Amino acid sequence: MLAINRKLLKWAAGLGAGLCLSATVLAQGTDNGIQDPARDAYYKALKGKRVVFVPLFMGLDLTEGWSAVVAKDAAANGYKFEVRNSNWNTAAGARTITSLISEKPDVIMVQNPDVQSYSKLLQQAEKAGIHVIQVNMKTNIVTDGYVGGDWHESGARMAAWVSERCSAGSGKVAILIGPPTAAPSAYTLRGAQEEFKKHPKIKVVSVQNGEWDPSKSKNVTQILLQQNPDLCGIVGAWDVSDQGTAAAIKEAGKTGKVLLTTTGGGSRTSCEALQDGRFDFVLSSNVPGQGRDLTNLIKLFLSAGQKPGTTRVALYSPFVELTKERSNPDKYCWNLADLK
Numbered sequence: 001m002l003a004i005n006r007k008l009l010k011w012a013a014g015l016g017a018g019l020c021l022s023a024t025v026l027a028q029g030t031d032n033g034i035q036d037p038a039r040d041a042y043y044k045a046l047k048g049k050r051v052v053f054v055p056l057f058m059g060l061d062l063t064e065g066w067s068a069v070v071a072k073d074a075a076a077n078g079y080k081f082e083v084r085n086s087n088w089n090t091a092a093g094a095r096t097i098t099s100l101i102s103e104k105p106d107v108i109m110v111q112n113p114d115v116q117s118y119s120k121l122l123q124q125a126e127k128a129g130i131h132v133i134q135v136n137m138k139t140n141i142v143t144d145g146y147v148g149g150d151w152h153e154s155g156a157r158m159a160a161w162v163s164e165r166c167s168a169g170s171g172k173v174a175i176l177i178g179p180p181t182a183a184p185s186a187y188t189l190r191g192a193q194e195e196f197k198k199h200p201k202i203k204v205v206s207v208q209n210g211e212w213d214p215s216k217s218k219n220v221t222q223i224l225l226q227q228n229p230d231l232c233g234i235v236g237a238w239d240v241s242d243q244g245t246a247a248a249i250k251e252a253g254k255t256g257k258v259l260l261t262t263t264g265g266g267s268r269t270s271c272e273a274l275q276d277g278r279f280d281f282v283l284s285s286n287v288p289g290q291g292r293d294l295t296n297l298i299k300l301f302l303s304a305g306q307k308p309g310t311t312r313v314a315l316y317s318p319f320v321e322l323t324k325e326r327s328n329p330d331k332y333c334w335n336l337a338d339l340k
Contacts, residue, residue, distance in 0.1 A: 045303035047078040050105040054096050056113055056137075058085045060240065061267035061336065062287060063111065066135060068339040069291025070109075070298070079106075079302065090117050097121045100130070107131045107298055114181040115140040126309035131301040133294065136285070138183040142312050144301060147293045149263065149285040150316040151184045155191025157319065158235045158261040161281050163199040165259060166232035171201040173233045174224055176245060178212040185209075185237065188263075192235050210237055214244030221248035231258050239264030239273065239282060246278035256280075265290075266320060266333055274327035282322040288334055290317050 051074065055063040067083055074081035084100070086093030090113045100108055101124055108130055112118050119139040122132050126143060136148030162173055175192055177185040189207065196202045205228050210217030217237070225231060225248065234249075236242040242262040249258050259280045264270045266284030273279040293315045301311070326332055 042303055043078060045305075046299060049079040049107075049302050051079060051081045051107040051109065051298055052100055052105045053081070053083045053109040053111075053135075054086060054093055054100070055083065055111045055135075056086060056093070057088045058083060061269065062136065062265045064336055065265055065267070065287035065334070065339055066109075066291050066294060068336060069288060070294055072340060073291075073295040073298075077299065079298070090114075094118060094121060097125065101125050101128050104128060104130060107133060107301055109133045109135050109294065109298075111135045112137045112139045112183065114179060115183050115186065116181065129308055131308045131311075133297055133301075135294065136184070136290070142314075144308060144311045144313065145297045146314040146316075147290055147297060148317060149184065149283075149319065151187035152191035153316075154184075154263050154283050154319065155188035155193075155235065156195040157191075157283060157321075158188075158263070158281065159192040159195035161261055162233035162235060162259060163196060163202050167199055167201040169232045170230040171203050172205050172228055172231050173202055173235065174206040174208065174228070174231060175204060175235045176208050176210050176217060176220065176237050176242070178210065178237045178241070180209060182212075184263075188235075188237070205231065210241050210245070212238055212241045214241050214247075216244070217241045218244030218248045221245045222252070225249070225252045225254065225258070233259040233261070236260055236262035238262060239270050239279070242279070243273070246273065250278070263319075266322070268329045268333045268335055270322060271327040271329040271333035274322055274324050275329075277324070280323070284320040284322055284333075285317045286320050288339060291339065293317065 053067060071081050084096045086096060097118060108125055112134060119141045122139060122143050123141060125132050132143035133145040134143055138146060166173055177189055179185055196204055206224055208220045210220050236245055239262045246260055249255055255277050261281040262279055263283045265287035270282045274282060322332055
């Protein structure tokens, strides 16, 4: 018992000395505060670094939203951000990436037109010492980072929503995709088809390519409705192009009768389309949240010291379900002005 008490006394004495030392350190730092040991190194690693975004096209809510969030973060943290718009021209985008490989920015953000066109160039960029982040649209190779939707999940969730409502009716549904070689099209199609197979009363009567174009999507849908007057639902491609899909449904007098699901970045226009009945269900990939993920990856790559091509990070954006009941623009959707 005596031995135990002596040990306890020694432990208590040591604890008391430690507490006194801590109190002394805190007292000494009270007047001037305490320096964060990581702060200076963090900002030093970011200062003057260069990030370049190569989008498919500026002027879209997606690309404008991502750019606004990253530009704001760059200004706050001391790195440089610029945009090289490819204007829907894959060849121009390839030339831009080739030029950037020679210029050697620290990070390239790229929105790929399809799964193949930029693959080798992105590998070359990493070999040249440039971090590569793919945004929302992948190639068939994996780079340092990906921020964007899980399009397989998107297809499955839209198909499940449609199946729940159409199984009791004609069961006839259609799938409207963008260019077949684009990652969102190919992965969404796989997810939707796999889900529809789980519902024996559902029949996929058509898979069409609207080319992410409202006019093309409208024309395709007009023919689709003529050929299938008892069509129950459409799994759409993208809220921008599906404005044309919705217009065709309305002109046929079938708003609310032919259900339309789609995906998008969750801007105010999606909420407005839900409120007036053009859309029935939207999976929002939440552009402001994606912007936060992009800036976090950028700062990770710039500050962690990892060699480009050695990190493989995918940040799949949590989808937000929007319906007419969940479409208050001030609550569920965003404005570009608020991101700047």
